[in-house]
Amino acid sequence: MSGTIFLSPPDLGPLEESYVMRAVRSGRFDPDGPEIGAFEREVAQRVGIGHALGVSSGTAALHLALLAVGAGPDTVVVVPTLTFAATANAVMYTGARPVFIDCEPGSGNLDVALLPDLLRRLGTAGQRVAAVMTVDINGSCADYGRLLPICADAGIPVVEDSAQALGSTRDGRSAGSFGRVGVFSFSHNKIMTTSCGGMLVSEDAALIARCRHLSSQAREPVAHYEHRDVGYNYRLSNVLAGLGRAQLCRLTAMIDRRRAIRERYTKLFAAVPGTRILGDGDPGSNCWLTSLVVDSPVAGWSADQLGGHLAAHDIESRPMWKPMHRQPVYADHPAAVTGAADRLFATSISLPSGSS
Numbered sequence: 001m002s003g004t005i006f007l008s009p010p011d012l013g014p015l016e017e018s019y020v021m022r023a024v025r026s027g028r029f030d031p032d033g034p035e036i037g038a039f040e041r042e043v044a045q046r047v048g049i050g051h052a053l054g055v056s057s058g059t060a061a062l063h064l065a066l067l068a069v070g071a072g073p074d075t076v077v078v079v080p081t082l083t084f085a086a087t088a089n090a091v092m093y094t095g096a097r098p099v100f101i102d103c104e105p106g107s108g109n110l111d112v113a114l115l116p117d118l119l120r121r122l123g124t125a126g127q128r129v130a131a132v133m134t135v136d137i138n139g140s141c142a143d144y145g146r147l148l149p150i151c152a153d154a155g156i157p158v159v160e161d162s163a164q165a166l167g168s169t170r171d172g173r174s175a176g177s178f179g180r181v182g183v184f185s186f187s188h189n190k191i192m193t194t195s196c197g198g199m200l201v202s203e204d205a206a207l208i209a210r211c212r213h214l215s216s217q218a219r220e221p222v223a224h225y226e227h228r229d230v231g232y233n234y235r236l237s238n239v240l241a242g243l244g245r246a247q248l249c250r251l252t253a254m255i256d257r258r259r260a261i262r263e264r265y266t267k268l269f270a271a272v273p274g275t276r277i278l279g280d281g282d283p284g285s286n287c288w289l290t291s292l293v294v295d296s297p298v299a300g301w302s303a304d305q306l307g308g309h310l311a312a313h314d315i316e317s318r319p320m321w322k323p324m325h326r327q328p329v330y331a332d333h334p335a336a337v338t339g340a341a342d343r344l345f346a347t348s349i350s351l352p353s354g355s356s
């Protein structure tokens, strides 16, 4: 082992090993293996929601969720510009076009104040909005108390990209349960991992059934191979579902660890002028990552410089995501921006936050 401190490394031990070995020894490697169904039920129970579908990645889950709410050619989807590219890419897979929206400077989550005007302008331009996507940044839930009524009034479903927020809550409700459909990721650096994997959750049984169908090549339930839709090979592996069940047993303890790390950073930087923690003071956050926002004229140093200093000490950190409307691939897409995401990109750094 080197002495490197990583940003968000996987946290696995003997429990995971035993669950994976049990899945391997069961001889079940098909997409109807028993670990998958059990994992789906356990995640649904943890989130407090009716239905769940395990899939091969968070990105696959986003793709299916968007298809299920009707995203496709001749529609647009409102996407927070401050996110990982997968959120916007999933929109493109459906043939819909993303329209980017800026974030609140405090939390990095979708700036709800911009939404009514954006929806009005899209309506006036004759655009059909298939969905509004939210991203629960670093594990902090977006402001659903203000966002959901706006979307409900407009008759637009919310697709919640909760890839970072499994186990988080806001106003007593779980991340993933606010939208018409919610999505989790179990990729290698998330709060819990199956190496590759994701899950959709919803109260809508028909929506989850539709996604399940599409995720397994849209094969009709007849003996011969009959297909009425173009399907996908998006199911989760039974072995990885076993890994996920073990991680889920430890989720609460892993969140407690990440919260304790956040608490230490908060105490440390409270004494450092010109710094604040992104999404500070959110009691429901799972604290997946702790990101520091640096006001360099006040601090006398920049987020970039801190990153360089940490790297020199074998400590991994990384900048906030470059906003989607700044990405070459999305440069020609419309965006309702205030400059908040640009400023966070220029001034933030994510610090080692892993529970291991």
Ligand SMILES: *Cc1c(COP(=O)(O)O)cnc(C)c1O
Residues within 6 Å of the ligand: 057, 058, 059, 060, 083, 084, 086, 087, 135, 161, 163, 164, 185, 186, 187, 197, 198
């Ligand atoms: C990790 C992540 C994804 C993608 O999940 P994968 O499992 O890696 O496909 C999507 N959206 C956000 C916000 C993420 O952080």
